[in-house]
Amino acid sequence: MNPNPLDRQAVRTRFGRAAATYAEAAVVQREVGSRLLDRFDVMRLTPTRIVDAGCGPGTHTAALAARFPAATITAVDHAAAMVERAVPSVAAPETSWLGRLLGRGQAMAAPTIEGVVSDLRSMPLVRESCDVVWSNFALQFVDDLPALFAEWSRVLKVGGVLMFTAPGPDTMIELRRAINLAGDDAACRVHQFADLHDIGDMLVHAGFADPVMDMEVITLEYASADALWRDLRAMGVTNTLAARPRGLMTPRRLAAVAAALDAGRRGGGPIRISVEVVYGHAWKAAAKKTAEGHGIVRIDDIRRGPRTTK
Numbered sequence: 001m002n003p004n005p006l007d008r009q010a011v012r013t014r015f016g017r018a019a020a021t022y023a024e025a026a027v028v029q030r031e032v033g034s035r036l037l038d039r040f041d042v043m044r045l046t047p048t049r050i051v052d053a054g055c056g057p058g059t060h061t062a063a064l065a066a067r068f069p070a071a072t073i074t075a076v077d078h079a080a081a082m083v084e085r086a087v088p089s090v091a092a093p094e095t096s097w098l099g100r101l102l103g104r105g106q107a108m109a110a111p112t113i114e115g116v117v118s119d120l121r122s123m124p125l126v127r128e129s130c131d132v133v134w135s136n137f138a139l140q141f142v143d144d145l146p147a148l149f150a151e152w153s154r155v156l157k158v159g160g161v162l163m164f165t166a167p168g169p170d171t172m173i174e175l176r177r178a179i180n181l182a183g184d185d186a187a188c189r190v191h192q193f194a195d196l197h198d199i200g201d202m203l204v205h206a207g208f209a210d211p212v213m214d215m216e217v218i219t220l221e222y223a224s225a226d227a228l229w230r231d232l233r234a235m236g237v238t239n240t241l242a243a244r245p246r247g248l249m250t251p252r253r254l255a256a257v258a259a260a261l262d263a264g265r266r267g268g269g270p271i272r273i274s275v276e277v278v279y280g281h282a283w284k285a286a287a288k289k290t291a292e293g294h295g296i297v298r299i300d301d302i303r304r305g306p307r308t309t310k
Helices: 008-017 027-042 061-067 080-086 097-103 145-155 173-181 196-205 225-235 251-263 299-304
Strands: 049-053 072-077 113-117 130-136 156-167 208-222 271-284
Touching: 008 080, 027 061, 027 130, 027 156, 027 208, 027 271, 049 061, 049 145, 061 072, 072 080, 080 113, 130 145, 145 156, 145 196, 173 251, 173 271, 196 208, 196 271, 208 225, 225 251, 225 271
Parallel strands: 049 072, 049 130, 072 113, 130 156
Antiparallel strands: 156 271, 208 271
C-alpha cells in the first residue's frame, strides 16, 4: 500500500486551473525536458507513434513533433484544460514556429498530433501500439508507480523505449526543513518522491530491460518566499496529499516558514531551492511469462534449437 496516497481529484483540478500559467512558471520542467529530448541523439529511432505522457500544456509536444515529423504524437494528460492547450499549439504549422522549422517558411501539412484526456495508469491506447513513451516530470503525480509502469509497458511494442524525468527525494529539501523548523510536519505538507533505485526496480518488475538511471541537482533562486509560493501555485503543484491538513496554513505559521527560509540565505543572497532531477530510460523486453505465470517459449527459439559449446 502506498504510504502517501494522493487526492487524485485535487491533482486533476489544480492542474486544470494552472493550464494558463504552468508553462511560464515551469522553468525546471522546460530545461529538463529539453535535456531529455537531447538524449534521442544517441538513439537510432524511427517511431510511428510517440506518447507524450503527462503532456501538460504541450511544453514539449511540438518539439517531439519537430524531431519526429513522420510520427503520430499522442499527448495524454489527466487535466482536460492541459490537453486543450497542448494540441492546438501545433494546429497551424504554416504560421507557427514549428511550421517554419519543418517547412522552411512554406505551408505544409500539420504533423499528426492527437490529444487524449486520461489517467496515465489506464490510457485508452491499443496494446503494443507505441514505439516511445516520453514523460517529463509527471511521475510524481501518480501514487501507484508499479501500475503506471505496467500500463506503459502494455502500450509499448517489444523493443520500444520509455524515457522519463522525475523529481528525486531531495527535491525541495530546504522547504521541508523550513516547515519542520516552523513547528509543522513537512510530511503532511510536501510530497515525497521516489528514489531512482526504487524506480529502477519497479521498471524491471514491469518488464523493462536494463533501465539506465542518473540524476543531477538544479538549484532555483528566489528573491522571497512569496515568489516561491507564486511559482508553486502557477504550476498547480500545491499539496494534494490525501492526508493533507484540510485547513490553510495560518498566516503566523506561514510567516515562520518564510523566516526559516530566509535564515538559510547565504550572506543575504537569494533563497535557494534544490530540485533533484532523475532521468531514466529503458527498453521493453519480450515477456518471459504469461499473466498467469506460465513460461513462454518462442517459435524462433525452438527453430534455432539448443546451443552447443565446444
